[in-house]
Amino acid sequence: MKHSKQNLQLKLQLSNAAEFSHKSAKEITSLANAAKQLICANLNLLTQRLGQPCNLGIAVSGGSDSLAFLFVAKEWAEQRNIELKALTVDHGLRPEAALEADYVKDLCKKIGVQHTTLKWTYDKSHKITQENARQARHTLFCKWTSDQNINALLLGHTLDDRLETMMIRQNANSSDYGLAAMPSLSASPVWPNGRNLLMLRPANQLSRFDLQAILINQNIRWVCDPSNENEAYERVRIRNFLTNLTPEDRTNLETKLSALSQERADTNINLNNFLSTHANWNDDGSVGLSISNLAKLEHHLSIRCLERILLCVSGSQQSVGLSRVEALFNTMASTKDQSAQTHCLGGCWIIQKDDQLSIYPMPTKRAKTLNAPNAAHQPLHPHETVYFQNRFAVSLNAEIDGVKLITWDEASIYGYTPPSPSTDKKARRAMPIAIKQTGASSSPICLQAEDYKVTPLHHLRSTHLSHEIFL
Secondary structure, eight states: OOOOHHHHHHOEEEEOOGGTSSSSSHHHHHHHHHHHHHHHHHHHHHHHHTHHHHEEEEEOOOSSHHHHHHHHHHHHHHHHOEEEEEEEOOOEEEEHHHHHHHHHHHHHHHHHHHEEEEEEEOOSSOOOHHHHHHHHHHHHHHHHHHTTTEEEEEEOOHHHHHHHHHHHHHHHHHHHHHHHHSSSSEOOOSSTTTTTOEEEOOOTTHHHHHHHHHHHHOOEEEEGGGGGGGGTHHHHHHHHHHHSSHHHHHHHHHHHHHHHHHHHHHHHHHHHHHHHHOOOOTTTSSSSEHHHHHHHHOOOHHHHHHHHHHHHHHSSSSSHHHHHHHHHHHHHHOOOOOEEEEEEEEEEEEEEETTTEEEEEOOOOOSSSTTTOOOOOEOOTTTTEETTTTTTEEESOOOOOSSEEEEEEHHTTTTTTOOSSOSSSSTTTTSEEEEEOOOOSSOOOEEOOGEEEEEEEEEHHHHHHHBBBOO
């Protein structure tokens, strides 16, 4: 059933929290001021990591968390002469979503914040899950921040969100590393489009109650999403469970989360130090390292190192999974044969020989003809950089039109004589080769190596992922 705007007006649920009815105005003001001070202090710490220029965006849904954060961030940015831009994603999954976006837009207009509503269009024949909705939302974030020249996006996640996520992951048997959810600063999960974007969560040490106090203190109402009351969702069931905890049990959970966060922060420091010192990030997109150096690490850290390398070399959006990486590592550790051993995992070849581990991106499935559907053709135009299979940045060094990229592996099977981009036969198979159609009826030719520039993205991605802070 379609809803008219008038009907939507009736369905938009706003709240000013009955939970505060027993508190005095003085108590609410005290809570609000303490919350604002912590957010501003965290903003100072986190934005120091960005350097200059510091161009900030903020995602605002209209709920209490992001709305309270908007008002604090606006005041903080104004004092530092930093422009703050806001966006709201209209996911279209509920008829009220458009009206909620309009509500945020009106509030932003009143306080002088530029606002954009991004509409998510999706294939209604496919099942919508929380994960693909999250991925779509972050993809929209990346496009918008890139267009606006924004290098950091503020998110209003709270301590409650982190506790809920910890329990959800605990139910899914996540590792301790995964339980330490939502760092104060982290990389965008979208690759490579999010390569220049960091996500900041300066309110993730505060409860939802703390942020609501900011809004109550300023007599601002917020949107109540009815799906937050639907216990069909695991997060809602856990949220209700947390609400009914005793203060002592809640404190114990927060202490556990804090310890896990510190443990993850320490792991990341050791991981980044090892990868920057002992891993060779080669120009052909491969990585080499010593097995004995890797084995000197604690077992869990060795697995994390290998997982990071596989993710960065493959160009995949997500890790292949820690359990599969650990199984591979254990297999390699138990191998006594000193001859070369080849393993395949996560879109990578892992070559084990003597004390050396070499990790290469695997080429796409070989095509039998030039126009085969699985041929990885990607157009390359002058004055642009393309990200070939999320593994290599490629740009033309000359004004050449009609160029396409394929892998060296495909170029060779078509019968061309492509330039050799690497002396390592294993590495060059997945590397991009530029081809050009010379005439309507003639076959394409391979461009010379000096006509285009190829830069691997694996080290850039590893550096991007190293930007993680828990405050």
